[in-house]
Amino acid sequence: MGIAVKFIDACFFIGSGLSVTFFLLLGGLVIGLTLGIILAVLRYKNIGRQLIARYISILRGTPMLLQLSLIYFAIPTLLGLQLSVLTAGIFAFGLNSSAYMAEIFRAGIESTPQGQFEAAKVLGISSLHTWKDIILPQVFRAIFPALTGEVIALLKETALIATIGGADLMRKSQVLAAEYFTYFTPLCIAGLYYYAIVLFVENLSRKLERRLDRAHH
Amino acid sequence: MLTIDHVCKTFGTHTVLRDVCLQIDRGCVLGLAGPSGEGKSTLLRCIQGLETVDSGSITCAGRVGFMFQDFQLFPHMSVLENVLYAPLLRAKGKIAQKTCMEKGEELLKHLDMWGLRNRYPQQLSGGQKQRVALARSLVLNPDLLLCDEPTSGLDVAMLSDVVALLHSLREEHTTMAIASHDLSFLVQISDRIIILRRGCIAADIGPERFGDLPQLASSLFG
Ligand SMILES: Nc1ncnc2c1ncn2[C@@H]1O[C@H](COP(=O)(O)OP(=O)(O)O)[C@@H](O)[C@H]1O
Ligand SMILES: [Mg+2]
Numbered sequence: 376m377g378i379a380v381k382f383i384d385a386c387f388f389i390g391s392g393l394s395v396t397f398f399l400l401l402g403g404l405v406i407g408l409t410l411g412i413i414l415a416v417l418r419y420k421n422i423g424r425q426l427i428a429r430y431i432s433i434l435r436g437t438p439m440l441l442q443l444s445l446i447y448f449a450i451p452t453l454l455g456l457q458l459s460v461l462t463a464g465i466f467a468f469g470l471n472s473s474a475y476m477a478e479i480f481r482a483g484i485e486s487t488p489q490g491q492f493e494a495a496k497v498l499g500i501s502s503l504h505t506w507k508d509i510i511l512p513q514v515f516r517a518i519f520p521a522l523t524g525e526v527i528a529l530l531k532e533t534a535l536i537a538t539i540g541g542a543d544l545m546r547k548s549q550v551l552a553a554e555y556f557t558y559f560t561p562l563c564i565a566g567l568y569y570y571a572i573v574l575f576v577e578n579l580s581r582k583l584e585r586r587l588d589r590a591h592h
Numbered sequence: 593m594l595t596i597d598h599v600c601k602t603f604g605t606h607t608v609l610r611d612v613c614l615q616i617d618r619g620c621v622l623g624l625a626g627p628s629g630e631g632k633s634t635l636l637r638c639i640q641g642l643e644t645v646d647s648g649s650i651t652c653a654g655r656v657g658f659m660f661q662d663f664q665l666f667p668h669m670s671v672l673e674n675v676l677y678a679p680l681l682r683a684k685g686k687i688a689q690k691t692c693m694e695k696g697e698e699l700l701k702h703l704d705m706w707g708l709r710n711r712y713p714q715q716l717s718g719g720q721k722q723r724v725a726l727a728r729s730l731v732l733n734p735d736l737l738l739c740d741e742p743t744s745g746l747d748v749a750m751l752s753d754v755v756a757l758l759h760s761l762r763e764e765h766t767t768m769a770i771a772s773h774d775l776s777f778l779v780q781i782s783d784r785i786i787i788l789r790r791g792c793i794a795a796d797i798g799p800e801r802f803g804d805l806p807q808l809a810s811s812l813f814g
Contacts, residue, residue, distance in 0.1 A: 493642055494664035497657070498678035498732065508677070512668045 382560070385551055389564050392547035396572075399464050399533040399543065404526060406469025411476025416506060418477070419484050427477070434474035439532050443467040447539045460541045464533070472529050479521045483514035516587050523580040527573050534569075544568050593618040593767050594639065594736055599648035601634055601791075608634045610791040612648070616736070616769060621762050623782030624771040625805075627813055630788045632771035633661070636738045639769070654735025661741040663725040665713040672709040675700065675727045692731065699727040703757070719750035726757065730766075737761070739770045743777050755780050775805055787812060 418427045434442070447463035450456070458466075487510055495505040515522075537546035548565035552558045594616040601609040608631040616622050624632045637643045639650055640658045665674050679692040700706040703723040713721055722742065729737060742754055758781045761768065772778050778785055779802050787795040789812050797805070 488664070490660060490662065490664040491666070494660065494666070496642065497640060498728070500678055500681060504681060509666055513666075516668065 385561060386564055388551055389544060389547045389561060389568065392542055392544040392565075393568065395461070395536065395541055395543040395546075396530070396533055396568075398461060399468055399536055399541070400526075400530050400572075402461075402465035403468030403472050403529050403533070406465065407472030407476045407525075407529065410469070410473035411480055412511070414473060414477035415480035415484055418481060431474040431477055434471050435478075439467075439471055440535055440538060442471055443535055443539065460536065460539055463539065464536045464541055468529060468532060471532070472525065475525050475528070476522075479518050479525060480514060482521075483518035484510065486517055487513055519580065519584050519587065523576065526576055526580075530572055530576070531569065593620070593654070594652045594769075595650070596635075596639070597649045597651075599635075599638060599650060600646045601631075601638055601643060602646050608791055609638070609645075612791070612793060614786065614793065616767060618735075618767055619765040620767055621758075621781060621783045622769045623778035623785035624769060624788065625775055625778055625785055625809070626773065626788035626794075628773050631791050632773075632788055633740050635788065636740050636769065636771055639736075640738055652736060655732060657729035657732060657734030657737045659722075659725050659729055659737070659739040659742060661744055663713075663721045665721055665724055665728070667713050670710050670712055671700070671705060671716070671724050672696065674713070674724055675731050678728070679731050696727070696731050699730055703727055717750075718745050718747075719753055722746070722754065723757070730761075734766075736767045736769065739768060741772055742770060743772060743774055751777070775809060779805065789813070 414427050414431070418424055443464065446467045447458060447460065450463075451458060491509060491513065492505065495509045500509065533543060534545040536543050537549060540546070544565045548561040551561040555561075594614075596612055596614040599609055599612045600607070612635065624635065626632055634643060636658070638645050639652065640656050642658075666677070669677060675696045676693060679696070680689060683689045683692045697706065700709055703726065705720065705723050705727065708716065708720065713724070716724065739758075742758070743751055746754060755777070758768070758770070762781065762783075770778065770781065775785075782799075784796070784798055785802065785805065786793050786797075787809065794812055795808055797808075
């Protein structure tokens with residue numbers, strides 16, 4: 376009885392970190408997707424090509440933990456503005472994810488037949504509408520599985536927020552572990568939470584994919 | 593209608609069009625003949641502005657419509673959306689939108705595609721896709737319609753459909769330039785046929801001499 380109560384308490388305690396994890400995931404996703412699409416389109420149009428390539432290469436080529444620490448610890452001393460843990464987290468995860476997203480979108484754009492751009496041009500469709508209504512919907516469908524993979528990768532990365540004190544799933548499990556001098560149960564509970572979110576994301580992705588396919592058939 | 597004046601086009605070191613001069617009158621159906629690789633598509637693409645010419649000029653009085661060899665329908669849009677997307681973007685106001693929806697409906701009915709308006713391109717046969725592509729071009733009221741290989745990928749039964757379709761456009765005095773490697777097809781629908789060879793116009797003949805075409809072609813291309 377006592378053990379069961381303790382276990383449920385532990386689940387609740389660690390679960391209280393869910394909101395932070397979700398917040399980071401969604402915030403990072405919004406920034407990552409938006410910036411990723413913009414970068415991929417600009418790069419395709421040969422605008423700032425070298426700069427964008429370097430940005431992507433650096434963000435993918437350095438540790439996420441380093442980027443997070445840089446934004447949280449170094450920016451305040453350099454620019455004199457203090458970022459909250461969550462703001463720093465959202466920016467760090469968002470910027471990092473944008474590099475991966477940009478590469479995914481680039482592959483998707485390049486796999487779209489040149490004829491689709493030409494068909495739009497021939498019909499007098501503006502560049503903005505061509506991207507928004509003709510190209511990107513097709514790109515989304517093509518890269519959907521890769522995009523799902525990036526969402527899951529981002530979710531797992533958010534656990535790094537614990538290193539700068541963000542009270543997420545990971546951090547809560549560490550707190551509990553320190554309190555009870557036992558690692559196994561708290562870490563397993565956190566792991567189950569993460570895995571449950573992953574299953575949810577995969578399920579949602581499959582449903583959305585089927586919905587997109589229905590629009591295609 | 594269309595004037596092509598000393599047009600040259602090169603891809604890298606490969607000259608595809610050299611000094612092409614050509615005029616198309618309003619209402620004329622021009623056949624563009626020649627085996628593949630002789631620059632028919634390139635000429636049409638230059639007229640449409642999909643390629644920039646190296647020298648010379650192309651002037652066209654009016655809108656140009658283009659039918660791609662592989663149609664290039666938008667796969668994520670239904671038949672009706674494919675046809676109406678571009679004109680609806682341009683239509684300002686309720687009345688203009690209604691007019692263009694009516695026009696789309698009329699065209700699709702005329703082409704016998706209205707019943708399939710909610711299908712997606714993947715669910716259509718080659719001939720049906722072609723009708724959609726045609727409707728998508730015509731709904732914008734082009735003054736000149738360019739068709740690249742309209743018979744490619746169609747079986748014999750559908751071929752006669754395409755001929756009938758293009759005939760009906762001709763009755764309506766649509767100006768057209770049709771590129772095809774199939775001479776016997778071009779003879780059925782053209783008012784005038786030019787033969788491209790090594791980037792030059794090797795022959796430019798009217799219907800009275802269409803009978804000589806097979807001989808002419810075999811002497812040109814061996
Ligand atoms: N974008 C391009 N880049 C390089 N070469 C091209 C390009 N488009 C066409 N060509 C070349 O130009 C020649 C004419 O092609 P095309 O106009 O498609 O001929 P046709 O339509 O008569 O078969 C071919 O030799 C082809 O390889
Ligand atoms: Mg061709």
